[in-house]
Amino acid sequence: MAKQPAKQSEKKTGGLEIPLKVKALPITQGAHTFFVFVLDAKTLWSFVSISRRHDEKDEGYQRVLSNSRVDSAVKFIQSGEPIPNSILLALEGATYDADNFELEIPAGTDVGWVIDGQHRLAAAHTASEEGKDIELCVVAFVDVELTFQISQFITINREAKGVPTSLLYDLLKHLPGERKPVEIANERAAEIANSLRKKEDSVFRDRIVVISSPRRGSQLSITNFVRKVAPLVHPERGSLRVWTLKEQTGIIDNYYDGLKEAFPEQWDLSENIFFQTIGFGAIINVFEEMFSSVFAAKGRFRKSDVAEEFAKISGFDFKQWSSYGSGNKAEIQAAQDLRLDLARARALDESTPSIDLG
Structure with a gap:
């Protein structure tokens, strides 16, 4: 046939x-x-x-x-x-x-x-x-x-204006019945996004939008947030699947909070690369390595721990990302830039002798 x-x-x-x-x-x-x-x-x-x-x-x-x-x-x-x-x-x-x-x-x-x-x-x-x-x-x-x-x-x-995908994600929690793993992951990521955008002391406060279009460099759409975070909380293979919703929310919040502390000048720009599609995609693409490295070394994942790790590449040039375009390929390339610089910084730390002056 x-x-x-x-x-x-x-x-x-x-x-x-x-x-x-x-x-x-x-x-x-x-x-x-x-x-x-x-x-x-x-x-x-x-x-x-x-x-x-x-x-x-x-x-x-x-x-x-x-x-x-x-x-x-x-x-x-x-x-x-x-x-x-x-x-x-x-x-x-x-x-x-x-x-x-x-x-x-x-x-x-x-x-x-x-x-x-x-x-x-x-x-x-x-x-x-x-x-x-x-x-x-x-x-x-x-x-x-x-x-x-x-x-x-x-x-x-x-x-004719269609219903925003972001609104659909926001409504997922109201659907009854069994869900597929990918639907569960999307719903969990949307829950994390909604918690972060409403949390008073979160760096994501009012920066994740559900209905309106995000302002370039200062806001993310919930659609983009879910796209990148859902794989991390996938119930079968996500690296954060064993953590509770509260813990997952705190981990993501600390991750970005540490990023803010490590790169204050970049953060204060009117068009913050970390809230642009390529920047958010790249930062989330290196999350698993960062989380694994920090948690293994510290046994915790506080914003200060994240900041300390990112501070190793405090001179990183984010401007180069503007030439990469957009899409998944650009996010992967941008993430690779971060990995290479972090790997060099870690190797340098390990090779530099320490002097005990005590």
């Missing part, structure tokens, strides 16, 4: 052999009227067409269909979860009988085009073929120009 492609980019063509009548309600907003109705996924999929954008052709406006997204949504439907989001269509030649509240979609090919919701619809169609056909909410414009369809597509997928 041939492997299913990751994505489908070809046009999907649908049609009706005989006219289809559905009960519908008209809604008028501004200069436009559209219709709202309910239809089973199997029937809806059979007559709609999807015009997908092609890299080499100036036609279509839909994104390619991701089979992985469809498969995920199919499992969601089969588990009994609802899909309340509507499918947005543009119907061709449909007529409305106001007396009977009936919308009639004519027979023919390409009588309905999907503007938004192709992945939900494809998943519902696949689920129907596997014995679980669900009804879908449909919103349909009638006889609208292609430019109007494209405008709606752009508005929904680019201009």
Whole structure:
């Protein structure tokens, strides 16, 4: 059996052999009227067409269909979860009988085009073929120009403001039921972030934002915080997994507090590198080595211990990081700079003879 492609980019063509009548309600907003109705996924999929954008052709406006997204949504439907989001269509030649509240979609090919919701619809169609056909909410414009369809597509997928990932992390704790390890790690990291941003004496006080966009060099998004801290508190493999929430929070707080003490000039800059994506990423990337080294030597992890370790490279040039760009690769490179300087400083300490003047 041939492997299913990751994505489908070809046009999907649908049609009706005989006219289809559905009960519908008209809604008028501004200069436009559209219709709202309910239809089973199997029937809806059979007559709609999807015009997908092609890299080499100036036609279509839909994104390619991701089979992985469809498969995920199919499992969601089969588990009994609802899909309340509507499918947005543009119907061709449909007529409305106001007396009977009936919308009639004519027979023919390409009588309905999907503007938004192709992945939900494809998943519902696949689920129907596997014995679980669900009804879908449909919103349909009638006889609208292609430019109007494209405008709606752009508005929904680019201009419409989505729910921030940071807010989703903040709400994770309210979800019931069993969670996967990665979800537990994300929730724990979000709990740590929320504790630190509210803690009066924390260096993270008011520096981790949940809803608004972070100010460059002075704030972090909770999304970025969770991205880097979650692996440390992963319940199966995180280096801090054996510690309590209170202890994990204190460890992270002391780590950054020690950083502030070791690099006061850098900390006081209007654009503090430690609260930029590359800086936070690099600092957290070296956390495990720092924690292991300090804890092994001191049997504790106070901010003064962290500061003492970082003070060994007090002359470190953080300006070089600005040329690395952004992304995971840049964070790894920046972290490697720190490791190399710390390794040199430790080697120098070990090789320098001490004199007992007592």
